Amino acid sequence: MAGNSDPLTPRAKLAVTAGKAVAAASRAAGRGSGSVIGGRVALKLDPDLLARLAQNLDVTLVSATNGKTTTTRLIAEALKAAGPVVSNALGANMPAGITSALAGGSESKFGVIEVDEKYLAGVARDTDPKCIALLNLSRDQLDRAAETRMLAENWREGLAGSKAVIVANCDDPLVVWAASSSPNVIWVAAGQMWKDDAWSCPSCGGVMQRPGDDWFCGECGFRRPTPSWVLSGDHVLDPHGSAWPIHLQLPGRANKANAASSAAVAAVFGVPPQVALERMYQVQAVAGRYDVVQFQGRDLRLLLAKNPAGWLETFSLIDPPPAPVILSVNARGADGTDTSWLWDVDYTRLTGHPIFVLGDRKLDLAVRLEVANQHFQVCDSLDQAVQMCPPGRIEVIANYTAFQDLRRRVGN
Numbered sequence: 001m002a003g004n005s006d007p008l009t010p011r012a013k014l015a016v017t018a019g020k021a022v023a024a025a026s027r028a029a030g031r032g033s034g035s036v037i038g039g040r041v042a043l044k045l046d047p048d049l050l051a052r053l054a055q056n057l058d059v060t061l062v063s064a065t066n067g068k069t070t071t072t073r074l075i076a077e078a079l080k081a082a083g084p085v086v087s088n089a090l091g092a093n094m095p096a097g098i099t100s101a102l103a104g105g106s107e108s109k110f111g112v113i114e115v116d117e118k119y120l121a122g123v124a125r126d127t128d129p130k131c132i133a134l135l136n137l138s139r140d141q142l143d144r145a146a147e148t149r150m151l152a153e154n155w156r157e158g159l160a161g162s163k164a165v166i167v168a169n170c171d172d173p174l175v176v177w178a179a180s181s182s183p184n185v186i187w188v189a190a191g192q193m194w195k196d197d198a199w200s201c202p203s204c205g206g207v208m209q210r211p212g213d214d215w216f217c218g219e220c221g222f223r224r225p226t227p228s229w230v231l232s233g234d235h236v237l238d239p240h241g242s243a244w245p246i247h248l249q250l251p252g253r254a255n256k257a258n259a260a261s262s263a264a265v266a267a268v269f270g271v272p273p274q275v276a277l278e279r280m281y282q283v284q285a286v287a288g289r290y291d292v293v294q295f296q297g298r299d300l301r302l303l304l305a306k307n308p309a310g311w312l313e314t315f316s317l318i319d320p321p322p323a324p325v326i327l328s329v330n331a332r333g334a335d336g337t338d339t340s341w342l343w344d345v346d347y348t349r350l351t352g353h354p355i356f357v358l359g360d361r362k363l364d365l366a367v368r369l370e371v372a373n374q375h376f377q378v379c380d381s382l383d384q385a386v387q388m389c390p391p392g393r394i395e396v397i398a399n400y401t402a403f404q405d406l407r408r409r410v411g412n
Contacts, residue, residue, distance in 0.1 A: 012052050015045035016103045023100060035088075039096030042103065050095060053102035054127035057086070057111035060265055061127065061164075063120045063155075064135030065148075066310045068093065070250065070286045071135060071258040072114040077283055078266035078276035083109030090287055094119050095126075110269070117151050121158020131268045132159065133167045133261055135190065137174040138197045138309040139341060148197045152178040167264045169257075170227045173215055177202040177222070188264050189213075189227035190257035193316070194309035196344065231260040236273065238263075244273040249284045252317035288407045292393070295410045296386050299393045300326075302412065304403045306335070308344035314397055321352030324389040326382070328359035328402040335400045339364045347372035353395075356385040359402045382409050 008016070023038030031037075042049050060079075062072045069089075076087040086105020088098055093114040102111060115123045117137070124132065134155070137148050155178035159166065168179035170187040174197065179185050191213075192198070198215075199208055206219030216223035228239040235243040236259065246259045259280050266276035285291040289304045305314040318325060331337045339361050347369055355376035357365050362378050369376045379385040386394065398406055406412075 008052055009046075012046045012049055015042040015049050016053075018042060018045055019100060019103060035090065035092045035100040036094070036096045039092070039098070039100035039103075042099055043096060050099045050102065050123070051126045051128075053099065054111060057102070057105075057108060057127075058269065059111040059113060059127045059129040060131040060133065060269075061113050061115050061120065061124060061129045062133045062135070063115045063117050064133075065117060065138045065140045065307065066313070067135050067254060067258050068114045070255060070283075070289070071133060071262055072112055073283055073286050074258055074262040074280045075133070075265050076110075076112040077279045078262055078271055079110045079112060079269055081266075081271050081275050081279055082269055085110045085112055087112040088114055095123060098123060118154070120155055124158060124162065124164070129164045131165045131167060131265055132162070133265050134175045134179055135169050135258070135261060136172050136192065136194075136309070137178070138194055138307060139344070140307040140336070148174055149202050152202055155179075156181045165268050167261055167268070169261065170225050171213070171215075173198045173208060173222075173224075174202050176225060185225075186229065186264055186268070187225045187227040188261050189230040190260050191231055191253065193253070194312050196308070229260060229264040231257050236260040236263050236277070238267070238273050242273070244277055246277055247281050249281060250286070250290055252313060254313040254317075288403070288412050291412055293410045293412050296383065298386055298389065300386070300396050300410065301393060302403065302406060302410075303395060303397045304400070305397050306399045308341055311345045311397070312349075315346075315349040318353075318395040318397075319393060322390065323353060323392050324356065324394050325350060325353045326356045326358060326379075326385050326389070326394060326396045327365060328357075328382075328396070328398040328406060329362065329365050330360040330399060330402040330405070331364075332360070332401045335402075342368045347374050350374055354390055356388060358382060358385055359398070359405075382406060 019038040019042030022041045023034030026034030026037050076085045079085050086108035088101035093116045152174040160181035162182050166179045166182045166185045169175050169190040171192040201217035203222040204220040206217045209218050230237040246256050263273045263276045292301045303314050305311045331339050357378045366378050
C-alpha cells in the first residue's frame with residue numbers, strides 16, 4: 001500500500017526527475033503535455049521504472065478499442081471514494097505515457113491506467129494489477145494494428161493465469177475468449193452494438209450463432225458466459241440483483257456500458273455501486289470529448305470517433321434531424337493512414353441531417369457519403385462549415401488528430 005517505505009532507488013529518482021524536466025521543457029516549447037517524451041527519457045535511464053512506480057499502488061488496467069479513456073476516468077472518480085488516485089487521464093496509454101503519469105502520483109493508493117490494446121500484456125507484467133477491465137475489441141488502425149483475433153490471442157496468452165481480477169464484457173466474444181484464460185473473471189453484460197468483428201468463433205473459426213442478445217458457436221460450444229453485472233436500460237444490476245440508477249452527464253448507451261463496467265471494478269475495491277455511480281456523475285467531459293463549446297455564435301458538441309464501432313455508437317447519440325453534422329477525418333500517424341474503414345460505417349443513419357465534410361481526407365469521406373446517397377458539402381475549414389450550417393446545435397464528429405485540430409481551433 002502507498003505510504004510504505006520509499007520504493008524508488010537513487011537511479012529511479014534520477015529517472016523521474018529527468019523525465020519531469022524534459023516534459024516541462026516540451027510543454028514550454030508548446031509541444032503538448034510532454035508526458036510521452038518525459039516517460040521515454042525516464043525509461044531509458046531506468047528500464048524498470050514502471051514496475052517500481054506501480055509496486056506501492058493497487059493498480060487497475062483498462063483496455064479496449066473504444067471507451068478506454070472515458071472508462072478510466074469513471075473508475076478513477078469512483079475509487080476516489082476509497083483513497084487518492086493517480087491516473088493517465090489524458091490518454092497517453094503506452095508505457096512511456098503510463099510511466100510519466102505514475103511518476104506524478106507518489107502519495108496515491110490506487111493507480112487507474114488506460115492501456116493501448118497492443119501493450120496490455122507487457123504493462124500487466126510490469127504493474128502486477130489487482131484488476132483488469134476488458135471492454136471490447138474491434139477493427140481499428142488497419143494499417144498497423146493486428147487483426148482483432150490476433151489481438152485477442154495476445155491478450156489471452158498475456159493474461160493466462162493472471163492473479164488479477166478480470167472484469168470483462170460477456171457480450172463481446174473476442175473479449176470473452178481473451179479473458180477465459182484467467183482464473184478469476186467477473187462478467188459484465190455491457191452490450192455490443194458493433195458485431196461485424198465477431199461473426200466467426202475466436203476459438204475454432206466456426207460460425208457464431210446470435211439469437212437475441214445471446215451468442216454461441218454451433219461447432220465447438222464456446223458460448224456467452226452468465227454475467228454477474230448487467231446493464232439494463234438506465235440501471236446496472238449488481239450480483240445480488242439490486243438495480244442501481246446510472247446518472248451520467250456523458251451521453252449515450254456506450255457510456256452507460258462504461259459506467260456498468262466501472263461499477264463492477266469499483267466493487268472489487270470495496271466501493272459500493274451506489275457510491276461509485278454517484279461519483280461518476282461528476283464527469284462532464286473527457287479530454288474534450290462531449291464538450292459543448294461556443295464558436296462563431298453557435299453551440300458545437302465535440303464527439304470523438306476513431307473507427308466503425310465508435311462511429312456507429314456516436315451516430316446513435318446525436319440530436320435528431322435536421323441537426324447539422326460536421327464530419328472531419330484525417331489519416332496521420334496517430335489515426336492510422338488506411339481510410340478503408342470508412343466503408344464499414346453505415347452512413348444511412350445520417351439521412352435527413354445536413355452534412356459538412358472537413359479534414360485531410362475529406363475527399364475519401366465525400367466519396368463514401370456519395371455512395372451512401374447522403375447530401376453533403378465539402379468545406380475547407382471549420383469556420384466555413386459552421387457558417388454554412390443551418391440553425392441548431394452542431395454535432396461535430398472527428399477522428400483522433402482531426403479532433404485535436406478542432407479543439408485547437410475552438411480554443412478548447
